[in-house]
Structures are given as structure tokens and as C-alpha cells.
Amino acid sequence: MSRTESTISQARRLCHQLFFTSCVKEKRQGEHEALLRQRPHWSVLKKEEQIQKIDQGESIPFDITLPLPARDERAGSDAGVNLFWELFSCQRCGRCCFTPGAGLYLEKEDFERIAAHMGKKKLQSLCRYDKTLQAWILRQPCPFFDSKSGCKIYQIRPQTCTKYPLHPPSPDMPYHLAADAFCPGAREFAKNTLGWWIICENHWAELLGRLEADGAQKER
Known part of the structure; x- marks a missing residue:
């Protein structure tokens, strides 16, 4: 793993530790909508492409990583799971x-x-x-x-x-919920929440900035 990849992985881990409650709250309140109006984002620019990838679950087995925090041993860490079940619609x-x-x-x-x-x-x-x-x-x-x-x-x-349709998190994204793409309801959930990723990415960017600043200070 390169230094950059290691830093990104660390930022995602810290994000899960520090923001798992606020992350869910922001998504529940629809704060991603204002962010999407402020700047271009792949969830809008490449929406059709993303939908096509998700719909491959109809015939190709794979798990979809969702923009919600996975549950861990901490009290209250099931907020992401709870929001999933609130919005998930079984077909x-x-x-x-x-x-x-x-x-x-x-x-x-x-x-x-x-x-x-x-x-x-x-x-x-x-x-x-x-x-x-x-x-x-x-x-x-x-x-x-x-x-x-x-x-x-x-x-x-x-x-x-x-x-x-929830499955264990994928090794590549261990701090996020994952769902079976074979499930039509899971695919709809993934499509409807593509915009939520902008909230995750904002938190990652904030933490990356902190980590890089700390690293630069240590090298002086």
C-alpha cells in the first residue's frame, strides 16, 4: 500500500470513528441536496453509468457498498443500519x-x-x-x-x-454497509442514495487535510 493509499485508508477509518453519528444525521436531513447544488458531483454527472453498474446485479453476483456506516462494537453505531431499514423497501x-x-x-x-x-x-x-x-x-x-x-x-x-439484503462490509470499504445487488430493493436503495456519497467525501477530504497537515508538520 502506497503512502497516499495508507493516508486515505486512515482518513476513512477516522471518519467512521468520528462522524458516524453526524454522517447519518446529515443524510437523514437531506443535506446532500444543497451540496450537490454547490458543485458538480459524479453521482449527478455519471448517474446513468452508475445505475447501469448497479443493475448488473440482476445477473452478476456482487455486493453494493452503501454510503452508510457499518455497525461496530460501539453503542449507537447501528444508526446507519437503522436508517437503511427505515428507507429500504422490500419488493x-x-x-x-x-x-x-x-x-x-x-x-x-x-x-x-x-x-x-x-x-x-x-x-x-x-x-x-x-x-x-x-x-x-x-x-x-x-x-x-x-x-x-x-x-x-x-x-x-x-x-x-x-x-x-445486508451483507458483511467488503474488504475494500470495511466501514460501510454492503448489500446484495441481486436484491431489487437493495438496487433501488443504492440508486436513490448515490448523492449521499458527497457527504462521505466531504468528511474524508476534511480528515485528509488534517492528516496531511500533521504529516507535513512532523517532517519539518
């Missing part, structure tokens, strides 16, 4: 449920909760046991999804389902 398409795949990992608590509802043997018949993970994997397409009524165990669904 109720069921794609995350009926798409064939490797299967859905069930936490021990998930398995016990669902088994108490329908019976252990019946649930096992809908799963495969992974000896490496030592866990039950629910087969996909999900046997609990109904094309007309949706999820048949919605109130006791697995933890993974309650968090979807």
Missing part, C-alpha cells in the same frame, strides 16, 4: 428465497426455533447436514416460500433472512 419478489443455491446456513438457535414450530424430523428432512460446519443447511429453493403468500415461517425465520 416481496421472493428471489432471495426461491433462487437455487448452496443452501441457507441455520444457526443453532434458528434450527431449534423452527424445529419447535414444526418438529425436528420434518425440519431435518428439508435440510442437509454439513459435517465441516457441524450445522444444518436449509435446502434451496427455500421450502418455506410460497409464491402467493410469501414466507410461511416469517415470524421465526432464520437470522440470515432477517438481515438480508
